[in-house]
Amino acid sequence: MTIRFHKMQGLGNDFVVIDRRSQDFQASIHNVSRLCDRRFGVGCDQLVLLDAPEEGGGDVGVRFFNPDGSEAGACGNASRCVAALLGGAPVLRTRGGLLPSFRTESGEIGIDMGRPAFDWKSIPLACEMDSSSLPLPGAPAACSMGNPHATFFDGLERAGRDGAALERDPLFPERANIGCVDILDRRSIRLRVWERGAGLTLACGSGACAAVVNGVRRGLLDRRCEVLMDGGSLTIAWREADDHVLMIGAATHVFEGVLSRDALNGIDDDRAAS
Numbered sequence: 493m494t495i496r497f498h499k500m501q502g503l504g505n506d507f508v509v510i511d512r513r514s515q516d517f518q519a520s521i522h523n524v525s526r527l528c529d530r531r532f533g534v535g536c537d538q539l540v541l542l543d544a545p546e547e548g549g550g551d552v553g554v555r556f557f558n559p560d561g562s563e564a565g566a567c568g569n570a571s572r573c574v575a576a577l578l579g580g581a582p583v584l585r586t587r588g589g590l591l592p593s594f595r596t597e598s599g600e601i602g603i604d605m606g607r608p609a610f611d612w613k614s615i616p617l618a619c620e621m622d623s624s625s626l627p628l629p630g631a632p633a634a635c636s637m638g639n640p641h642a643t644f645f646d647g648l649e650r651a652g653r654d655g656a657a658l659e660r661d662p663l664f665p666e667r668a669n670i671g672c673v674d675i676l677d678r679r680s681i682r683l684r685v686w687e688r689g690a691g692l693t694l695a696c697g698s699g700a701c702a703a704v705v706n707g708v709r710r711g712l713l714d715r716r717c718e719v720l721m722d723g724g725s726l727t728i729a730w731r732e733a734d735d736h737v738l739m740i741g742a743a744t745h746v747f748e749g750v751l752s753r754d755a756l757n758g759i760d761d762d763r764a765a766s
């Protein structure tokens with residue numbers, strides 16, 4: 493038995509996409525971590541599963557899993573890859589909500605990432621507090637884009653230096669993605685993200701959305717920004733009319749593959765992640 497997959501990347505943030513509308517795949521913690529492993533499996537920053545939309549609406553159900561087996565409610569770069577893979581302008585049903593997609597004249601892919609959330613219970617944070625400035629060194633701002641993000645505005649270095657500890661700070665009961673910003677001007681920033689359950693990546697789409705939103709909240713950025721990351725750049729616009737965040741950037745299909753189920757041994761592992 494084998495499993496067909498697509499390998500895709502958005503600004504070097506790379507994904508394995510498995511369409512479960514035509515084949516079985518159980519997203520056990522073991523299977524996810526083995527498949528994401530760059531030596532024992534295919535290797536990727538996140539595993540992306542496509543399912544029938546069912547009652548949730550949208551054209552396709554999309555779920556995102558980190559290499560540690562944890563599930564993420566949002567994944568911006570992977571959402572653009574799924575939209576590119578399916579063609580047209582599909583509406584993705586994610587745990588973070590329904591995400592419409594579109595294609596620009598230049599061939600880039602846009603995703604409406606919906607509204608950010610700032611209240612402590614939605615992010616979530618450990619207790620009630622002002623999420624625009626957390627009681628941590630560097631006073632980050634926090635928000636949810638369907639997944640939790642903390643954004644620091646004092647340079648890129650913290651991501652690699654303190655990301656692992658900050659991801660698991662008790663302030664974040666579901667952990668957090670840690671974004672570190674170097675402001676170039678009000679309409680352009682550099683960003684590096686230590687991703688929850690994945691570590692440093694070359695780019696983070698939901699992290700780019702969170703960085704712009706948090707920068708606007710802090711009076712540091714305009715609502716439309718170019719976000720430059722190690723793997724490439726995204727255009728982010730936080731629309732005033734409806735509070736939605738639009739993300740536009742590249743998405744690339746790298747190859748199609750066939751995975752031997754032997755590679756996953758324990759495929760029917762009963763520790764199902766979902």
Ligand SMILES: N[C@H](CCC[C@H](N)C(=O)O)C(=O)O
Nearest residue numbers: 564567568569639696697698
């Ligand atoms: N690479 C993704 C973010 C993954 C978020 C995941 N690490 C989480 O647990 O929230 C992106 O482009 O938005």
